[in-house]
Amino acid sequence: MTVLIAGAGIGGLTTALMLHERGISVEIYEAAREVREVGVGINVLPHAIRELANLGLLDALDKVGVRTRKLTYLTKQGQEVWNELRGMHAGHEVPQFSIHRGRLQKVIYDAVVERLGKDKIHTGRRLAGFIQDEAGVTAHFTDSVQGGDATTHRAEVLLCADGIHSAGRRHFYPNEGAPSWQGVVMWRGAAEWPVWEDGESMAIGGGLGGKFVLYPIAPAEKGKQLLNWVVNVRIKDPEISTPPPDNWSRQVSLAEVLPHALRFHVPGMDIGGLVKKTPTIYEYPMADRDPLPRWTFGRVTLLGDAAHPMYPVGSNGASQAILDARCLADALAKAEHPRAALWQYEKDRLPKTAEVVRTNRIGGPERVIDEVEKRAPAGFKSIDKVLSHDDRKAIVGGYANMAGFSRVTAARSVP
Numbered sequence: 001m002t003v004l005i006a007g008a009g010i011g012g013l014t015t016a017l018m019l020h021e022r023g024i025s026v027e028i029y030e031a032a033r034e035v036r037e038v039g040v041g042i043n044v045l046p047h048a049i050r051e052l053a054n055l056g057l058l059d060a061l062d063k064v065g066v067r068t069r070k071l072t073y074l075t076k077q078g079q080e081v082w083n084e085l086r087g088m089h090a091g092h093e094v095p096q097f098s099i100h101r102g103r104l105q106k107v108i109y110d111a112v113v114e115r116l117g118k119d120k121i122h123t124g125r126r127l128a129g130f131i132q133d134e135a136g137v138t139a140h141f142t143d144s145v146q147g148g149d150a151t152t153h154r155a156e157v158l159l160c161a162d163g164i165h166s167a168g169r170r171h172f173y174p175n176e177g178a179p180s181w182q183g184v185v186m187w188r189g190a191a192e193w194p195v196w197e198d199g200e201s202m203a204i205g206g207g208l209g210g211k212f213v214l215y216p217i218a219p220a221e222k223g224k225q226l227l228n229w230v231v232n233v234r235i236k237d238p239e240i241s242t243p244p245p246d247n248w249s250r251q252v253s254l255a256e257v258l259p260h261a262l263r264f265h266v267p268g269m270d271i272g273g274l275v276k277k278t279p280t281i282y283e284y285p286m287a288d289r290d291p292l293p294r295w296t297f298g299r300v301t302l303l304g305d306a307a308h309p310m311y312p313v314g315s316n317g318a319s320q321a322i323l324d325a326r327c328l329a330d331a332l333a334k335a336e337h338p339r340a341a342l343w344q345y346e347k348d349r350l351p352k353t354a355e356v357v358r359t360n361r362i363g364g365p366e367r368v369i370d371e372v373e374k375r376a377p378a379g380f381k382s383i384d385k386v387l388s389h390d391d392r393k394a395i396v397g398g399y400a401n402m403a404g405f406s407r408v409t410a411a412r413s414v415p
């Protein structure tokens with residue numbers, strides 16, 4: 001069996017490795033001219049890291065990322081609402097990683113090149129359309145770089161792992177329109193900075209309408225570390241404004257971001273200094289799409305952001321794409337017919353990811369901060385008098401259960 005994969009993001013590349021491991025051949029088509037280290041910070045949760053560890057990538061991840069130790073939720077003024085240990089420090093058998101998104105992609109890309117061969121990744125090829133029949137699927141790819149001739153390829157399965165603007169998704173849902181946007185933009189950046197706290201911990205200050213996120217994304221060297229930050233601010237009324245272009249490389253000026261960043265306080269951190277030191281600040285609208293009724297149509301299915309783009313809340317974007325990859329690879333390895341495999345995959349993964357999409361819309365685990373800020377907008381002397389420990393635990397722990405990472409063991413061997 002051969003599987004065509006459109007999109008060499010984290011979802012597409014991970015699926016390629018897993019299919020290869022199960023003896024299924026793949027060809028990957030990526031619209032970008034090359035796979036470059038684009039993006040800034042991202043977190044990958046233990047249940048997804050277990051899958052990357054099973055692929056033998058843990059050592060490579062350790063070289064470029066940070067094993068997350070602790071996460072603290074704060075109010076905008078910097079008062080602590082909740083803190084918890086993460087990854088192996090919290091009893092999981094595998095770590096959580098805070099990592100540069102491009103470096104994570106590169107780790108997986110390098111493994112694909114080493115194990116499958118570079119000739120399996122065709123860059124500058126954008127999925128434009130496909131037709132299927134009883135025996136297979138024929139996909140058309142345009143030359144997205146030079147504008148040269150389109151190419152046509154045939155296989156048993158087409159997997160559309162082509163991100164939030166998926167061509168595959170548009171094919172099945174031509175009237176869906178643009179992603180949904182509620183007026184919040186994310187400004188993101190990373191700068192070399194003296195190691196903050198223990199060099200392994202994250203802080204999130206503020207809730208859904210406005211928050212500051214801080215975490216290191218590379219191992220410390222000579223007392224310094226690449227420190228990632230995000231400011232989320234509701235700047236526009238979505239009823240009367242259109243979202244800024246959703247291009248992950250779009251830059252924004254320091255003058256625009258700094259006054260908003262200075263509204264937040266994280267103990268021991270000079271937020272203004274960090275933002276000023278950041279070489280490039282990126283802007284991206286916080287957008288998602290409604291869960292779909294179906295991802296699978298015969299021999300074609302969707303995966304990752306193409307299937308379930310979600311708010312980047314609770315560290316689930318890349319994590320859920322990796323879990324999709326595992327489920328799909330297992331189903332294709334086991335099922336008697338590819339159509340049955342794709343259907344099995346959807347049956348398992350669609351309801352779970354739809355729940356994450358919906359929960360992220362109301363703040364995910366960070367709803368605990370919203371709840372405290374709503375009850376005590378001017379701050380508090382005792383957090384327990386604002387919201388009890390059990391109530392805070394129920395919000396944060398409930399999310400971990402829902403997203404499937406409440407207790408992760410290392411073992412989940414390949415069938």
Ligand SMILES: Cc1cc2nc3c(=O)[nH]c(=O)nc-3n(C[C@H](O)[C@H](O)[C@H](O)COP(=O)(O)OP(=O)(O)OC[C@H]3O[C@@H](n4cnc5c(N)ncnc54)[C@H](O)[C@@H]3O)c2cc1C
Nearest residue numbers: 007009010011031039040126127162163248304305317318
């Ligand atoms: C350039 C970039 C930077 C990002 N930076 C961040 C970040 O800093 N922080 C964060 O939390 N998340 C970031 N994300 C999103 C994050 O990577 C995803 O939410 C998550 O990893 C799920 O990955 P995915 O593989 O499903 O989708 P994506 O990571 O979006 O990958 C989709 C891939 O498909 C390619 N593609 C698109 N259309 C076509 C087509 N028609 N044919 C062939 N290929 C196509 C894209 O070029 C891309 O490589 C970024 C995504 C991209 C594309």
